[in-house]
Every structure is written in C-alpha cells, then in structure tokens.
Amino acid sequence: MIISPRHTQKIAFSLLSLCTVLVIAPVFVIIALIVIRGGPGISWEFLTAMPRMGMKAGGIFPAIVGTLYLVSVTMLFAIPFGVLAAVYLVEYARDHALKRFVEVAIVNLAGVPSIVFGLFGLGLFVVFLKMGTSILAGALTLAIMTLPVIITSTKEALSTVPRSFREVSLSLGATGWQTIRHAVLPNALPGILTGIVLGLSRAAGETAPVLFTVAAFYLPRLPHSFFDQVMVLPYHLYVLSTQVPNVKPEVQYGTALVLVGMVLILNLFAVIIRARFRRRKQW
Amino acid sequence: MSKIHVQDLNLYYSSFHALKDVSMNIEACRITSMIGPSGCGKSTLLRVFNRMNDLIDGVRIEGEVLIDGKNIFGRDILLSELRKRIGMVFQRPNPFPISIFENVAYGPRVHGLAKSKDLEGLVERCLSAVELWEVLKDKLHHSALSLSGEQQQRLCIARLLAIEPDVLLMDEPCSALDPIATAKIEELCFQLKERYTIVIVTHNMQQAARISDDVGFMLLGELVEFGQTDKIFTNPVDQRTNDYISGRFG
Numbered sequence: 063m064i065i066s067p068r069h070t071q072k073i074a075f076s077l078l079s080l081c082t083v084l085v086i087a088p089v090f091v092i093i094a095l096i097v098i099r100g101g102p103g104i105s106w107e108f109l110t111a112m113p114r115m116g117m118k119a120g121g122i123f124p125a126i127v128g129t130l131y132l133v134s135v136t137m138l139f140a141i142p143f144g145v146l147a148a149v150y151l152v153e154y155a156r157d158h159a160l161k162r163f164v165e166v167a168i169v170n171l172a173g174v175p176s177i178v179f180g181l182f183g184l185g186l187f188v189v190f191l192k193m194g195t196s197i198l199a200g201a202l203t204l205a206i207m208t209l210p211v212i213i214t215s216t217k218e219a220l221s222t223v224p225r226s227f228r229e230v231s232l233s234l235g236a237t238g239w240q241t242i243r244h245a246v247l248p249n250a251l252p253g254i255l256t257g258i259v260l261g262l263s264r265a266a267g268e269t270a271p272v273l274f275t276v277a278a279f280y281l282p283r284l285p286h287s288f289f290d291q292v293m294v295l296p297y298h299l300y301v302l303s304t305q306v307p308n309v310k311p312e313v314q315y316g317t318a319l320v321l322v323g324m325v326l327i328l329n330l331f332a333v334i335i336r337a338r339f340r341r342r343k344q345w
Numbered sequence: 346m347s348k349i350h351v352q353d354l355n356l357y358y359s360s361f362h363a364l365k366d367v368s369m370n371i372e373a374c375r376i377t378s379m380i381g382p383s384g385c386g387k388s389t390l391l392r393v394f395n396r397m398n399d400l401i402d403g404v405r406i407e408g409e410v411l412i413d414g415k416n417i418f419g420r421d422i423l424l425s426e427l428r429k430r431i432g433m434v435f436q437r438p439n440p441f442p443i444s445i446f447e448n449v450a451y452g453p454r455v456h457g458l459a460k461s462k463d464l465e466g467l468v469e470r471c472l473s474a475v476e477l478w479e480v481l482k483d484k485l486h487h488s489a490l491s492l493s494g495e496q497q498q499r500l501c502i503a504r505l506l507a508i509e510p511d512v513l514l515m516d517e518p519c520s521a522l523d524p525i526a527t528a529k530i531e532e533l534c535f536q537l538k539e540r541y542t543i544v545i546v547t548h549n550m551q552q553a554a555r556i557s558d559d560v561g562f563m564l565l566g567e568l569v570e571f572g573q574t575d576k577i578f579t580n581p582v583d584q585r586t587n588d589y590i591s592g593r594f595g
C-alpha cells in the first residue's frame with residue numbers, strides 16, 4: 063500500500079509534536095505535584111523557623127541558610143579557577159597535546175557521577191586534609207563538581223566573541239592581556255554569568271557530594287564558621303523522605319517546593335541575562 | 346631613506362610559499378597601493394608590516410623589513426610599540442560594540458597616552474580629522490554599531506589616529522562600502538597622506554589609479570612590478586601587469 067505524501071506529512075507532524083509534548087510533560091507534572099502538595103505547607107514560619115519535634119514540624123530555616131552559605135563558598139572557589147582556566151585554554155594555550163589532554167579531562171570530569179565526587183571529597187578534604195565534615199570541605203567538593211560547567215560555558219562564551227575584536231585590539235598595540243581584559247571579557251561576560259548561574263543551581267540541588275562532606279542530619283542552629291556543619295535542602299529532603307517516620311507530606315513537599323523554587327529562580331536569572339544580551343548584541 | 350624598506354622577503358604558511366623574494370621601498374607621506382588578484386599575497390604583505398602574521402601558527406618569514414631604518418623582526422622590537430606606530434584599517438568596519446567615544450579612547454587608554462581631561466580633546470581632534478565630529482558630537486555616547494558602514498569605517502580610522510601612528514595600513518578598506526561612501530573614504534585618504542604614510546591593498550584598479558602615488562602589482566606571491574602610478578597604468582614593463590590592468594584576467 064502506498065501512503066500519499068499528504069498523509070505521511072500528517073503522520074510525521076503528529077508524531078513529532080507528540081514527542082515534544084511528552085518531553086515537556088514530566089516538567090509540568092513534577093512542578094504541579096510539588097506545588098499542589100507542598101503549597102499548603104509553605105508559611106512564614108516554615109521559611110524562617112528552626113525545625114521542631116524531630117523535624118516533623120517547625121521550619122526549614124537552617125537548611126535554607128545552609129544551602130545559600132554552601133553555594134556562596136562553592137562559587138568563591140569555582141568561579142576564579144573555572145573562568146581563569148577557560149580564559150587560558152581559549153586565549154593563550156596553543157594547540158598542543160597538553161591542552162587537548164586538559165580538555166578531555168574536563169569533559170570527563172563532567173561525566174563523573176556525583177556520588178563519586180562525594181566519596182572523593184570525603185577522602186581528600188574531610189579525612190586526608192583534616193577539614194572534617196564542614197562547609198569548607200563540602201564547598202570544595204561542590205566546586206570541583208561545578209568546574210566543568212563553568213569552564214565549558216566560559217569557553218563557549220569566549221569563542222563567540224568575534225576574532226576581529228582581538229585583531230583590532232592587538233593591531234592598536236594592546237598586549238594580549240589588555241586585549242582579553244578590555245576587548246574580549248566584557249563581550250563574553252553575559253555568557254560567563256549564565257554558566258556561573260547554571261553551575262550554581264546545579265550545586266544547590268546536589269545531594270550526593272554533600273552527603274559525607276558537610277550535611278548535618280539535624281542541626282537547629284546557624285553556622286558560625288567555615289568549619290561548621292550545616293543542614294542543606296537536598297539532604298534535608300532526603301532525610302524527611304526516608305529517615306524520619308510519619309512526616310506530613312506538606313512538610314516533605316514544602317521542602318521540595320522551596321528547593322525547586324530556589325533552583326528555578328537561579329535558572330530564570332540565567333535566562334534573563336541571556337535574553338537581555340541577545341537584544342543588545344548586534345554583530 | 347624610505348619609510349619602509351623590504352628586502353628579499355619570503356613568507357611561508359607551513360609549506361605554502363606565500364611571498365616570494367619581495368623587495369620594494371615605500372616612501373613617506375605617499376599613498377602606495379598594492380593590487381593583484383585574490384590570493385596573490387597582498388594582504389599577507391600588509392600584515393607583515395605590523396606583524397599581524399605572528400598570530401597565525403606555522404608562519405615563517407625570511408628576509409628583511411626595515412621601518413625608519415629599523416628591522417621590525419629585531420629582538421629589541423616591542424610588538425605593542427611597533428603596532429602603535431604602524432596602524433591598520435581592516436576590510437570590514439570593525440568598531441567595538443561600545444560607545445563612539447570609548448572606541449576612539451580605546452587606544453589611548455591602552456597606551457596610557459592621555460588623562461581623562463585631555464582625552465576629550467583627543468577624541469574631538471581624531472573625529473574631526475575623519476570629519477565625523479560635526480555629525481556625531483552630540484551622540485558620542487551612542488553605540489558605535491548604530492552608525493552606517495561608512496561612518497563605522499571612518500570611526501575605525503579615527504580610533505587608529507588616536508594612538509598617533511605614522512603608517513596607516515589599509516586592507517581593502519572600501520570593499521564593504523558603496524561607491525559614494527568609497528569616494529568619501531578616498532578623499533579622506535588624500536587628506537591623511539600629508540601626515541601619514543599610507544599603504545592600501547585594493548581589488549579595485551580604478552581606486553588604485555585614482556588615489557595612489559605608487560602602485561605594486563602582485564601575482565602568486567611575487568611582486569611583479571612596482572613604480573609610480575601613472576607609469577604602471579600607462580606604460581607597464583611586464584606583460585603580466587599589462588594583461589591584468591587591461592582586464593585580461595583577475
């Protein structure tokens with residue numbers, strides 16, 4: 063039987079749109095579920111109070127603060143190393159074996175399962191370097207995990223800056239560094255920021271790397287220094303779901319909602335930065 | 346002494362022999378054009394003078410280029426100093442995506458030439474020299490990308506003048522412009538040659554005939570003929586030059 067081209071066109075179109083809808087469906091289902099079941103649990107007290115009654119009641123304030131604290135310290139390490147390494151790879155390094163080796167290593171780093179980062183952090187920072195279970199150890203572990211995201215997006219941002227900007231700048235007698243500083247980096251900045259925000263949101267949502275390096279099971283006070291343990295949202299959620307019996311669903315889903323909300327807000331920032339830049343960019 | 350003295354210059358891109366035994370003298374305060382078909386090496390030659398070929402991997406240069414009697418490949422040459430003196434205008438207008446003012450101020454800032462007070466005067470002088478000041482003096486903080494192609498190219502020349510070079514290398518500066526804009530840029534070149542030595546690469550033989558004092562004809566990496574413009578165009582010595590300018594190929 064021969065199907066007419068008009069029909070194959072219809073079939074292809076329906077199939078393609080069906081796949082697209084199926085791809086985005088989980089996002090909406092997940093968010094809807096969390097909002098519906100967690101929404102009632104959100105209150106001012108939930109966001110700003112310490113947990114009570116074995117975490118079954120009260121708020122999740124220390125977990126929110128812990129996550130923000132941890133992510134900030136992570137970025138303190140990840141941003142300078144990631145951005146500067148990417149600048150070196152794109153702007154300075156000539157194409158030799160070492161450069162290619164470093165690039166392959168970065169790609170592989172991105173593929174390492176997060177639990178392996180957790181064990182690595184435990185072995186190196188917590189035990190060997192005697193940092194103990196602390197913000198410092200957790201942040202360093204997360205920083206290593208975030209590095210490939212930041213390096214890759216910074217490299218991409220740098221390579222979208224037209225070659226001609228570099229040529230003009232050098233032809234005006236600027237040195238290599240002046241050219242990078244004044245002609246390249248300002249134009250790559252939005253792309254770099256986008257990458258940083260995406261790395262940040264990934265770090266905020268990870269459980270496995272913080273499991274052995276920083277996360278506290280139950281710690282109803284705020285951290286005082288880099289060497290304190292903290293509660294963090296993803297691990298707290300894990301605890302509420304599996305370790306504590308009889309937790310009300312609105313507490314579990316409320317925690318999930320706060321976590322997802324934080325990550326979505328961060329991603330929204332990335333989208334806004336990119337959109338604003340696209341409007342301004344004219345070359 | 347000539348401004349730029351080229352002696353037995355050979356340039357290789359890896360194994361490709363791009364410039365073959367080029368020797369010539371470029372005189373100060375004249376316009377010298379380099380003509381020839383695409384790929385003949387004229388842009389490559391231009392990029393030897395400010396050593397922009399250094400950016401390309403696998404380039405090897407033999408021979409001698411003296412500017413003001415000084416070997417530009419010498420160990421004591423600072424690239425940033427050389428390029429400050431030997432400025433370049435590119436084929437496509439390429440202002441930075443920042444304000445008009447900041448574009449002109451880029452070079453002086455990089456070289457620490459002017460304090461912020463003098464900077465305004467310097468920007469005004471450079472924009473006046475390319476006849477943009479009257480049109481743009483109220484729009485200095487607009488994006489340079491909002492200008493027309495011709496104005497952008499003028500701005501690029503102003504940006505160059507701001508670092509006070511003495512040689513201007515122009516790599517087909519009008520190829521992205523329409524005929525009227527081209528005429529205006531050519532007129533600007535006439536004014537500029539009083540103070541600057543201009544070397545211009547062009548595809549356009551009429552342009553070379555109109556604006557230059559000297560012309561070099563290049564073919565397959567060789568400098569076939571070099572001399573005064575009227576002589577080259579009316580009475581070329583080499584048969585290949587004759588064929589090219591009479592439009593038999595290229």
